[in-house]
Amino acid sequence: MTTLTKTEDATAPTGSEAFLSVRDLRVRFSTEDGIVKAVDGLSFDLERGKTLGIVGESGSGKSVTNLTILGLHNAKTTEITGSIKLDGQELTDASQKQLERLRGNKMAMIFQDALTALSPYYTIGRQIAEPFRKHTGASKKEARDRAIEMLGKVGIPDPKARVDDYPHQFSGGMRQRAMIAMSLVCNPELLIADEPTTALDVTVQAQILDLLKDLQQEFGSAIILITHDLGVVANTADDLLVMYAGRAVERGSVREVLKAPAHPYTWGLLGSMPSLSSDVDEPLRPIPGTPPSLLNPPIGCPFHPRCEYTGLVGGDRCASERPLLAEGRAAACHLAEEQRQQVFIETIQPRLG
Structure with missing residues:
Protein backbone atom coordinates (compact mmCIF):
# COMPACT_ATOMS: atom_id res chain seq x y z
CA MET A 1 0.00 0.00 0.00
CA THR A 2 1.41 3.38 -0.95
CA THR A 3 0.04 6.64 0.39
CA LEU A 4 1.33 10.14 0.92
CA THR A 5 1.43 12.18 4.09
CA LYS A 6 2.52 15.71 4.88
CA THR A 7 5.95 16.12 6.47
CA GLU A 8 5.40 16.12 10.23
CA ASP A 9 8.60 17.56 11.64
CA ALA A 10 11.55 19.80 10.86
CA THR A 11 13.64 17.08 9.22
CA ALA A 12 13.10 18.42 5.71
CA PRO A 13 15.87 20.59 4.26
CA THR A 14 14.68 23.78 2.61
CA GLY A 15 15.60 25.59 -0.58
CA SER A 16 14.97 24.97 -4.26
CA GLU A 17 13.87 21.47 -5.21
CA ALA A 18 16.81 19.08 -5.43
CA PHE A 19 17.38 16.40 -8.07
CA LEU A 20 16.44 13.76 -5.47
CA SER A 21 14.13 14.93 -2.70
CA VAL A 22 12.97 12.59 0.08
CA ARG A 23 10.41 13.89 2.56
CA ASP A 24 9.10 12.21 5.72
CA LEU A 25 9.66 8.74 4.29
CA ARG A 26 8.22 5.91 6.36
CA VAL A 27 8.53 2.25 5.40
CA ARG A 28 6.79 -0.50 7.36
CA PHE A 29 6.85 -4.26 6.74
CA SER A 30 4.13 -6.65 7.85
CA THR A 31 5.58 -9.76 9.52
CA GLU A 32 4.26 -12.61 11.65
CA ASP A 33 5.68 -10.88 14.72
CA GLY A 34 4.18 -7.48 13.94
CA ILE A 35 4.90 -4.29 11.99
CA VAL A 36 8.59 -3.50 11.40
CA LYS A 37 9.20 0.26 11.30
CA ALA A 38 12.22 0.07 9.01
CA VAL A 39 12.31 3.78 8.08
CA ASP A 40 10.63 6.32 10.32
CA GLY A 41 10.32 9.89 9.06
CA LEU A 42 13.44 10.32 6.91
CA SER A 43 14.11 13.45 4.82
CA PHE A 44 17.12 14.46 2.72
CA ASP A 45 18.14 16.11 -0.56
CA LEU A 46 20.75 15.20 -3.16
CA LEU A 67 15.46 -0.02 -2.21
CA THR A 68 12.34 2.08 -1.63
CA ILE A 69 13.69 4.77 -3.96
CA LEU A 70 14.10 2.10 -6.63
CA GLY A 71 10.65 0.63 -5.92
CA LEU A 72 11.99 -2.85 -5.17
CA HIS A 73 9.82 -3.74 -2.15
CA ASN A 74 6.92 -6.19 -2.21
CA ALA A 75 3.82 -3.99 -2.39
CA LYS A 76 1.70 -6.65 -0.65
CA THR A 77 3.72 -6.57 2.58
CA THR A 78 5.09 -3.03 2.53
CA GLU A 79 3.46 0.24 3.52
CA ILE A 80 5.20 3.37 2.24
CA THR A 81 4.21 6.90 3.17
CA GLY A 82 5.91 10.20 2.45
CA SER A 83 7.37 11.54 -0.76
CA ILE A 84 10.27 10.59 -3.03
CA LYS A 85 10.81 12.90 -5.99
CA LEU A 86 13.42 12.20 -8.66
CA ASP A 87 13.92 15.21 -10.91
CA GLY A 88 10.44 16.39 -9.93
CA GLN A 89 8.73 13.03 -10.59
CA GLU A 90 6.96 11.43 -7.62
CA TYR A 244 19.93 5.03 13.60
CA ALA A 245 16.78 2.92 14.07
CA GLY A 246 15.29 4.09 10.78
CA ARG A 247 15.83 7.79 11.52
CA ALA A 248 18.39 10.42 10.59
CA VAL A 249 20.19 11.49 13.76
CA GLU A 250 22.85 13.76 12.24
CA ARG A 251 23.36 15.58 8.96
CA GLY A 252 26.00 17.89 7.51
CA SER A 253 28.95 18.06 5.16
CA VAL A 254 31.47 15.25 5.56
CA ARG A 255 34.04 17.71 6.89
CA GLU A 256 31.62 19.13 9.47
CA VAL A 257 30.41 15.75 10.75
CA LEU A 258 33.82 14.07 10.92
CA LYS A 259 35.65 17.09 12.32
CA ALA A 260 33.03 18.03 14.93
CA PRO A 261 30.41 15.27 15.33
CA ALA A 262 27.43 16.44 17.35
CA HIS A 263 25.41 13.30 18.17
CA PRO A 264 26.35 10.66 20.80
CA TYR A 265 25.76 7.89 18.26
CA THR A 266 28.21 9.48 15.81
CA TRP A 267 30.68 9.83 18.69
CA GLY A 268 30.29 6.11 19.27
CA LEU A 269 30.85 5.23 15.61
CA LEU A 270 34.04 7.30 15.47
CA GLY A 271 35.23 6.02 18.86
CA SER A 272 34.89 2.40 17.74
CA MET A 273 37.43 2.97 14.97
CA PRO A 274 41.19 2.65 15.53
CA SER A 275 43.14 5.91 15.69
CA LEU A 276 46.59 6.45 14.19
CA SER A 277 47.60 8.43 17.29
CA SER A 278 46.49 5.81 19.84
CA ASP A 279 48.62 3.05 21.31
CA VAL A 280 48.52 -0.18 19.29
CA ASP A 281 47.53 -2.10 22.44
CA GLU A 282 44.71 0.28 23.35
CA PRO A 283 41.34 -1.52 23.02
CA LEU A 284 38.62 -0.11 20.83
CA ARG A 285 35.54 1.39 22.50
CA PRO A 286 32.41 -0.36 21.20
CA ILE A 287 29.02 1.27 21.57
CA PRO A 288 27.38 -0.36 24.62
CA GLY A 289 24.17 -2.34 24.24
CA THR A 290 22.51 -3.52 21.06
CA PRO A 291 20.47 -1.81 18.32
CA PRO A 292 16.77 -1.53 19.19
CA SER A 293 14.08 -3.78 17.80
CA LEU A 294 12.25 -2.03 14.98
CA LEU A 295 9.12 -3.97 15.91
CA ASN A 296 8.91 -1.92 19.10
CA PRO A 297 11.44 0.94 18.94
CA PRO A 298 12.06 3.04 22.08
CA ILE A 299 9.77 5.96 22.76
CA GLY A 300 11.60 9.27 22.60
CA CYS A 301 15.18 9.26 21.36
CA PRO A 302 15.85 5.80 19.87
CA PHE A 303 19.47 5.93 21.05
CA HIS A 304 18.76 6.80 24.68
CA PRO A 305 18.99 3.19 26.05
CA ARG A 306 22.63 3.08 24.85
CA CYS A 307 23.57 6.72 25.47
CA GLU A 308 25.85 7.60 28.40
CA TYR A 309 24.92 11.29 28.36
CA THR A 310 21.18 11.18 29.14
CA GLY A 311 21.92 12.34 32.69
CA LEU A 312 23.06 15.71 31.33
CA VAL A 313 19.60 16.35 29.89
CA GLY A 314 17.69 15.83 33.11
CA GLY A 315 14.30 14.29 33.77
CA ASP A 316 12.93 11.66 31.42
CA ARG A 317 13.01 13.82 28.29
CA CYS A 318 15.31 11.46 26.36
CA ALA A 319 13.01 8.52 27.12
CA SER A 320 9.73 10.28 26.41
CA GLU A 321 10.31 12.96 23.73
CA ARG A 322 11.59 12.39 20.22
CA PRO A 323 14.32 14.90 19.29
CA LEU A 324 13.82 16.44 15.86
CA LEU A 325 16.48 17.02 13.24
CA ALA A 326 16.60 20.73 12.40
CA GLU A 327 17.43 22.15 8.99
CA GLY A 328 20.97 22.28 7.62
CA ARG A 329 23.86 21.12 9.80
CA ALA A 330 22.10 19.45 12.71
CA ALA A 331 21.92 16.59 15.20
CA ALA A 332 18.72 15.11 16.65
CA CYS A 333 19.71 15.24 20.33
CA HIS A 334 18.24 16.81 23.47
CA LEU A 335 21.66 17.90 24.68
CA ALA A 336 22.06 21.66 24.34
CA GLU A 337 24.61 22.80 21.78
CA GLU A 338 26.89 24.10 24.55
CA GLN A 339 26.70 20.73 26.32
CA ARG A 340 27.57 18.82 23.15
CA GLN A 341 30.53 21.09 22.46
CA GLN A 342 31.81 20.66 26.01
CA VAL A 343 31.46 16.86 25.95
CA PHE A 344 33.15 16.66 22.56
CA ILE A 345 36.11 18.85 23.57
CA GLU A 346 36.62 17.30 27.01
CA THR A 347 35.76 13.64 26.38
CA ILE A 348 35.34 12.64 22.74
CA GLN A 349 38.11 14.58 21.01
CA PRO A 350 40.88 13.14 23.25
CA ARG A 351 39.63 9.63 22.46
CA LEU A 352 39.72 10.26 18.72
CA GLY A 353 43.25 11.62 18.88
Whole structure:
Protein backbone atom coordinates (compact mmCIF):
# COMPACT_ATOMS: atom_id res chain seq x y z
CA MET A 1 0.00 0.00 0.00
CA THR A 2 1.41 3.38 -0.95
CA THR A 3 0.04 6.64 0.39
CA LEU A 4 1.33 10.14 0.92
CA THR A 5 1.43 12.18 4.09
CA LYS A 6 2.52 15.71 4.88
CA THR A 7 5.95 16.12 6.47
CA GLU A 8 5.40 16.12 10.23
CA ASP A 9 8.60 17.56 11.64
CA ALA A 10 11.55 19.80 10.86
CA THR A 11 13.64 17.08 9.22
CA ALA A 12 13.10 18.42 5.71
CA PRO A 13 15.87 20.59 4.26
CA THR A 14 14.68 23.78 2.61
CA GLY A 15 15.60 25.59 -0.58
CA SER A 16 14.97 24.97 -4.26
CA GLU A 17 13.87 21.47 -5.21
CA ALA A 18 16.81 19.08 -5.43
CA PHE A 19 17.38 16.40 -8.07
CA LEU A 20 16.44 13.76 -5.47
CA SER A 21 14.13 14.93 -2.70
CA VAL A 22 12.97 12.59 0.08
CA ARG A 23 10.41 13.89 2.56
CA ASP A 24 9.10 12.21 5.72
CA LEU A 25 9.66 8.74 4.29
CA ARG A 26 8.22 5.91 6.36
CA VAL A 27 8.53 2.25 5.40
CA ARG A 28 6.79 -0.50 7.36
CA PHE A 29 6.85 -4.26 6.74
CA SER A 30 4.13 -6.65 7.85
CA THR A 31 5.58 -9.76 9.52
CA GLU A 32 4.26 -12.61 11.65
CA ASP A 33 5.68 -10.88 14.72
CA GLY A 34 4.18 -7.48 13.94
CA ILE A 35 4.90 -4.29 11.99
CA VAL A 36 8.59 -3.50 11.40
CA LYS A 37 9.20 0.26 11.30
CA ALA A 38 12.22 0.07 9.01
CA VAL A 39 12.31 3.78 8.08
CA ASP A 40 10.63 6.32 10.32
CA GLY A 41 10.32 9.89 9.06
CA LEU A 42 13.44 10.32 6.91
CA SER A 43 14.11 13.45 4.82
CA PHE A 44 17.12 14.46 2.72
CA ASP A 45 18.14 16.11 -0.56
CA LEU A 46 20.75 15.20 -3.16
CA GLU A 47 21.97 17.47 -5.95
CA ARG A 48 23.30 16.41 -9.35
CA GLY A 49 27.00 15.64 -9.38
CA LYS A 50 27.14 15.31 -5.59
CA THR A 51 27.71 12.29 -3.34
CA LEU A 52 25.68 11.65 -0.20
CA GLY A 53 27.11 9.16 2.28
CA ILE A 54 24.60 7.31 4.45
CA VAL A 55 26.18 5.55 7.43
CA GLY A 56 24.87 3.51 10.33
CA GLU A 57 24.82 0.05 11.86
CA SER A 58 23.13 -2.93 10.24
CA GLY A 59 19.38 -2.52 10.58
CA SER A 60 19.46 1.28 10.68
CA GLY A 61 17.40 1.58 7.49
CA LYS A 62 20.11 2.50 4.98
CA SER A 63 19.45 -0.18 2.37
CA VAL A 64 15.67 -0.18 2.92
CA THR A 65 15.60 3.54 2.12
CA ASN A 66 17.38 3.09 -1.17
CA LEU A 67 15.46 -0.02 -2.21
CA THR A 68 12.34 2.08 -1.63
CA ILE A 69 13.69 4.77 -3.96
CA LEU A 70 14.10 2.10 -6.63
CA GLY A 71 10.65 0.63 -5.92
CA LEU A 72 11.99 -2.85 -5.17
CA HIS A 73 9.82 -3.74 -2.15
CA ASN A 74 6.92 -6.19 -2.21
CA ALA A 75 3.82 -3.99 -2.39
CA LYS A 76 1.70 -6.65 -0.65
CA THR A 77 3.72 -6.57 2.58
CA THR A 78 5.09 -3.03 2.53
CA GLU A 79 3.46 0.24 3.52
CA ILE A 80 5.20 3.37 2.24
CA THR A 81 4.21 6.90 3.17
CA GLY A 82 5.91 10.20 2.45
CA SER A 83 7.37 11.54 -0.76
CA ILE A 84 10.27 10.59 -3.03
CA LYS A 85 10.81 12.90 -5.99
CA LEU A 86 13.42 12.20 -8.66
CA ASP A 87 13.92 15.21 -10.91
CA GLY A 88 10.44 16.39 -9.93
CA GLN A 89 8.73 13.03 -10.59
CA GLU A 90 6.96 11.43 -7.62
CA LEU A 91 8.05 7.80 -7.20
CA THR A 92 5.93 6.57 -4.29
CA ASP A 93 2.77 6.45 -6.40
CA ALA A 94 4.44 5.49 -9.69
CA SER A 95 3.31 2.30 -11.42
CA GLN A 96 5.61 -0.66 -11.83
CA LYS A 97 5.90 0.06 -15.55
CA GLN A 98 7.00 3.62 -14.81
CA LEU A 99 9.55 2.39 -12.28
CA GLU A 100 10.87 -0.24 -14.69
CA ARG A 101 11.48 2.49 -17.27
CA LEU A 102 13.47 4.45 -14.67
CA ARG A 103 15.43 1.57 -13.13
CA GLY A 104 18.67 0.93 -14.93
CA ASN A 105 18.06 4.00 -17.08
CA LYS A 106 17.65 7.13 -14.95
CA MET A 107 18.53 5.46 -11.64
CA ALA A 108 20.60 2.39 -10.92
CA MET A 109 22.07 0.47 -8.01
CA ILE A 110 25.37 -1.26 -7.31
CA PHE A 111 24.40 -4.11 -5.02
CA GLN A 112 26.41 -5.16 -1.99
CA ASP A 113 27.48 -8.64 -3.10
CA ALA A 114 28.34 -8.81 -6.78
CA LEU A 115 28.71 -12.62 -6.69
CA THR A 116 25.04 -13.08 -5.77
CA ALA A 117 23.78 -10.07 -7.74
CA LEU A 118 25.25 -11.38 -11.01
CA SER A 119 23.62 -14.43 -12.57
CA PRO A 120 26.00 -17.42 -12.87
CA TYR A 121 24.17 -18.62 -15.99
CA TYR A 122 24.97 -15.69 -18.29
CA THR A 123 28.17 -14.06 -19.40
CA ILE A 124 29.24 -10.73 -17.96
CA GLY A 125 28.81 -9.09 -21.35
CA ARG A 126 25.25 -10.33 -21.79
CA GLN A 127 24.24 -9.07 -18.35
CA ILE A 128 25.67 -5.62 -19.07
CA ALA A 129 24.15 -5.51 -22.57
CA GLU A 130 20.64 -6.55 -21.51
CA PRO A 131 19.57 -3.29 -19.76
CA PHE A 132 21.19 -1.26 -22.56
CA ARG A 133 19.10 -3.06 -25.18
CA LYS A 134 15.93 -2.78 -23.08
CA HIS A 135 16.19 0.96 -22.50
CA THR A 136 17.70 2.09 -25.81
CA GLY A 137 16.42 -0.45 -28.33
CA ALA A 138 19.98 -1.12 -29.49
CA SER A 139 20.87 -4.16 -31.58
CA LYS A 140 22.79 -7.11 -30.15
CA LYS A 141 26.00 -5.92 -31.78
CA GLU A 142 25.55 -2.36 -30.52
CA ALA A 143 24.83 -3.63 -27.01
CA ARG A 144 27.85 -5.94 -27.08
CA ASP A 145 30.08 -3.08 -28.21
CA ARG A 146 28.67 -0.94 -25.41
CA ALA A 147 29.38 -3.71 -22.87
CA ILE A 148 33.00 -3.91 -24.06
CA GLU A 149 33.29 -0.13 -23.85
CA MET A 150 31.96 -0.08 -20.27
CA LEU A 151 34.24 -2.92 -19.15
CA GLY A 152 37.13 -0.87 -20.45
CA LYS A 153 35.92 2.23 -18.61
CA VAL A 154 35.84 0.40 -15.28
CA GLY A 155 39.34 -0.95 -15.74
CA ILE A 156 38.81 -4.56 -16.82
CA PRO A 157 41.92 -5.61 -18.81
CA ASP A 158 41.38 -6.92 -22.34
CA PRO A 159 37.60 -6.25 -22.28
CA LYS A 160 37.03 -7.74 -25.74
CA ALA A 161 38.12 -11.14 -24.43
CA ARG A 162 36.65 -10.88 -20.92
CA VAL A 163 33.19 -9.82 -22.13
CA ASP A 164 32.36 -13.50 -22.76
CA ASP A 165 33.54 -14.69 -19.33
CA TYR A 166 31.16 -15.78 -16.58
CA PRO A 167 31.08 -14.18 -13.09
CA HIS A 168 32.99 -17.07 -11.48
CA GLN A 169 35.91 -16.34 -13.82
CA PHE A 170 36.26 -12.82 -12.36
CA SER A 171 37.94 -11.95 -9.07
CA GLY A 172 35.92 -10.18 -6.35
CA GLY A 173 37.22 -6.77 -7.36
CA MET A 174 36.58 -7.43 -11.04
CA ARG A 175 33.03 -8.60 -10.34
CA GLN A 176 32.42 -5.35 -8.46
CA ARG A 177 33.77 -3.41 -11.44
CA ALA A 178 31.46 -5.39 -13.72
CA MET A 179 28.52 -4.48 -11.45
CA ILE A 180 29.50 -0.82 -11.75
CA ALA A 181 29.68 -1.18 -15.54
CA MET A 182 26.19 -2.70 -15.58
CA SER A 183 24.83 0.11 -13.40
CA LEU A 184 26.35 2.85 -15.58
CA VAL A 185 25.69 1.35 -19.00
CA CYS A 186 22.70 3.67 -19.60
CA ASN A 187 24.34 6.73 -18.01
CA PRO A 188 21.95 6.96 -15.02
CA GLU A 189 21.55 10.31 -13.33
CA LEU A 190 21.23 8.67 -9.88
CA LEU A 191 23.57 5.89 -8.79
CA ILE A 192 23.05 4.07 -5.47
CA ALA A 193 26.10 2.17 -4.23
CA ASP A 194 25.17 -0.24 -1.42
CA GLU A 195 28.34 -1.20 0.48
CA PRO A 196 30.32 -1.36 -2.80
CA THR A 197 33.60 -2.22 -1.05
CA THR A 198 32.36 -5.00 1.27
CA ALA A 199 34.68 -8.05 1.46
CA LEU A 200 37.28 -6.43 -0.81
CA ASP A 201 40.95 -5.94 0.01
CA VAL A 202 41.87 -2.45 1.24
CA THR A 203 43.79 -1.64 -1.93
CA VAL A 204 40.88 -2.82 -4.10
CA GLN A 205 38.47 -0.78 -1.96
CA ALA A 206 40.48 2.35 -2.71
CA GLN A 207 40.46 1.53 -6.43
CA ILE A 208 36.67 1.06 -6.46
CA LEU A 209 36.08 4.35 -4.61
CA ASP A 210 38.44 6.22 -6.95
CA LEU A 211 36.65 4.63 -9.91
CA LEU A 212 33.27 5.89 -8.64
CA LYS A 213 34.65 9.41 -8.29
CA ASP A 214 36.15 9.34 -11.80
CA LEU A 215 32.96 8.00 -13.37
CA GLN A 216 30.88 10.57 -11.50
CA GLN A 217 32.97 13.33 -13.03
CA GLU A 218 32.49 11.79 -16.48
CA PHE A 219 28.76 11.09 -16.27
CA GLY A 220 27.70 13.78 -13.78
CA SER A 221 25.70 11.29 -11.73
CA ALA A 222 24.35 11.95 -8.25
CA ILE A 223 25.59 9.17 -5.96
CA ILE A 224 24.25 7.73 -2.71
CA LEU A 225 27.00 5.77 -0.95
CA ILE A 226 25.65 3.39 1.70
CA THR A 227 28.15 2.10 4.24
CA HIS A 228 28.74 1.37 7.92
CA ASP A 229 32.32 2.62 7.66
CA LEU A 230 32.93 6.33 8.19
CA GLY A 231 36.41 5.92 6.74
CA VAL A 232 34.94 4.95 3.35
CA VAL A 233 33.02 8.22 2.99
CA ALA A 234 35.75 10.48 4.40
CA ASN A 235 37.35 11.23 1.03
CA THR A 236 34.45 10.24 -1.22
CA ALA A 237 31.21 11.92 -0.13
CA ASP A 238 30.25 15.59 -0.07
CA ASP A 239 27.54 15.30 2.57
CA LEU A 240 26.87 12.77 5.31
CA LEU A 241 23.65 11.41 6.80
CA VAL A 242 23.95 9.31 9.97
CA MET A 243 21.04 6.89 10.50
CA TYR A 244 19.93 5.03 13.60
CA ALA A 245 16.78 2.92 14.07
CA GLY A 246 15.29 4.09 10.78
CA ARG A 247 15.83 7.79 11.52
CA ALA A 248 18.39 10.42 10.59
CA VAL A 249 20.19 11.49 13.76
CA GLU A 250 22.85 13.76 12.24
CA ARG A 251 23.36 15.58 8.96
CA GLY A 252 26.00 17.89 7.51
CA SER A 253 28.95 18.06 5.16
CA VAL A 254 31.47 15.25 5.56
CA ARG A 255 34.04 17.71 6.89
CA GLU A 256 31.62 19.13 9.47
CA VAL A 257 30.41 15.75 10.75
CA LEU A 258 33.82 14.07 10.92
CA LYS A 259 35.65 17.09 12.32
CA ALA A 260 33.03 18.03 14.93
CA PRO A 261 30.41 15.27 15.33
CA ALA A 262 27.43 16.44 17.35
CA HIS A 263 25.41 13.30 18.17
CA PRO A 264 26.35 10.66 20.80
CA TYR A 265 25.76 7.89 18.26
CA THR A 266 28.21 9.48 15.81
CA TRP A 267 30.68 9.83 18.69
CA GLY A 268 30.29 6.11 19.27
CA LEU A 269 30.85 5.23 15.61
CA LEU A 270 34.04 7.30 15.47
CA GLY A 271 35.23 6.02 18.86
CA SER A 272 34.89 2.40 17.74
CA MET A 273 37.43 2.97 14.97
CA PRO A 274 41.19 2.65 15.53
CA SER A 275 43.14 5.91 15.69
CA LEU A 276 46.59 6.45 14.19
CA SER A 277 47.60 8.43 17.29
CA SER A 278 46.49 5.81 19.84
CA ASP A 279 48.62 3.05 21.31
CA VAL A 280 48.52 -0.18 19.29
CA ASP A 281 47.53 -2.10 22.44
CA GLU A 282 44.71 0.28 23.35
CA PRO A 283 41.34 -1.52 23.02
CA LEU A 284 38.62 -0.11 20.83
CA ARG A 285 35.54 1.39 22.50
CA PRO A 286 32.41 -0.36 21.20
CA ILE A 287 29.02 1.27 21.57
CA PRO A 288 27.38 -0.36 24.62
CA GLY A 289 24.17 -2.34 24.24
CA THR A 290 22.51 -3.52 21.06
CA PRO A 291 20.47 -1.81 18.32
CA PRO A 292 16.77 -1.53 19.19
CA SER A 293 14.08 -3.78 17.80
CA LEU A 294 12.25 -2.03 14.98
CA LEU A 295 9.12 -3.97 15.91
CA ASN A 296 8.91 -1.92 19.10
CA PRO A 297 11.44 0.94 18.94
CA PRO A 298 12.06 3.04 22.08
CA ILE A 299 9.77 5.96 22.76
CA GLY A 300 11.60 9.27 22.60
CA CYS A 301 15.18 9.26 21.36
CA PRO A 302 15.85 5.80 19.87
CA PHE A 303 19.47 5.93 21.05
CA HIS A 304 18.76 6.80 24.68
CA PRO A 305 18.99 3.19 26.05
CA ARG A 306 22.63 3.08 24.85
CA CYS A 307 23.57 6.72 25.47
CA GLU A 308 25.85 7.60 28.40
CA TYR A 309 24.92 11.29 28.36
CA THR A 310 21.18 11.18 29.14
CA GLY A 311 21.92 12.34 32.69
CA LEU A 312 23.06 15.71 31.33
CA VAL A 313 19.60 16.35 29.89
CA GLY A 314 17.69 15.83 33.11
CA GLY A 315 14.30 14.29 33.77
CA ASP A 316 12.93 11.66 31.42
CA ARG A 317 13.01 13.82 28.29
CA CYS A 318 15.31 11.46 26.36
CA ALA A 319 13.01 8.52 27.12
CA SER A 320 9.73 10.28 26.41
CA GLU A 321 10.31 12.96 23.73
CA ARG A 322 11.59 12.39 20.22
CA PRO A 323 14.32 14.90 19.29
CA LEU A 324 13.82 16.44 15.86
CA LEU A 325 16.48 17.02 13.24
CA ALA A 326 16.60 20.73 12.40
CA GLU A 327 17.43 22.15 8.99
CA GLY A 328 20.97 22.28 7.62
CA ARG A 329 23.86 21.12 9.80
CA ALA A 330 22.10 19.45 12.71
CA ALA A 331 21.92 16.59 15.20
CA ALA A 332 18.72 15.11 16.65
CA CYS A 333 19.71 15.24 20.33
CA HIS A 334 18.24 16.81 23.47
CA LEU A 335 21.66 17.90 24.68
CA ALA A 336 22.06 21.66 24.34
CA GLU A 337 24.61 22.80 21.78
CA GLU A 338 26.89 24.10 24.55
CA GLN A 339 26.70 20.73 26.32
CA ARG A 340 27.57 18.82 23.15
CA GLN A 341 30.53 21.09 22.46
CA GLN A 342 31.81 20.66 26.01
CA VAL A 343 31.46 16.86 25.95
CA PHE A 344 33.15 16.66 22.56
CA ILE A 345 36.11 18.85 23.57
CA GLU A 346 36.62 17.30 27.01
CA THR A 347 35.76 13.64 26.38
CA ILE A 348 35.34 12.64 22.74
CA GLN A 349 38.11 14.58 21.01
CA PRO A 350 40.88 13.14 23.25
CA ARG A 351 39.63 9.63 22.46
CA LEU A 352 39.72 10.26 18.72
CA GLY A 353 43.25 11.62 18.88
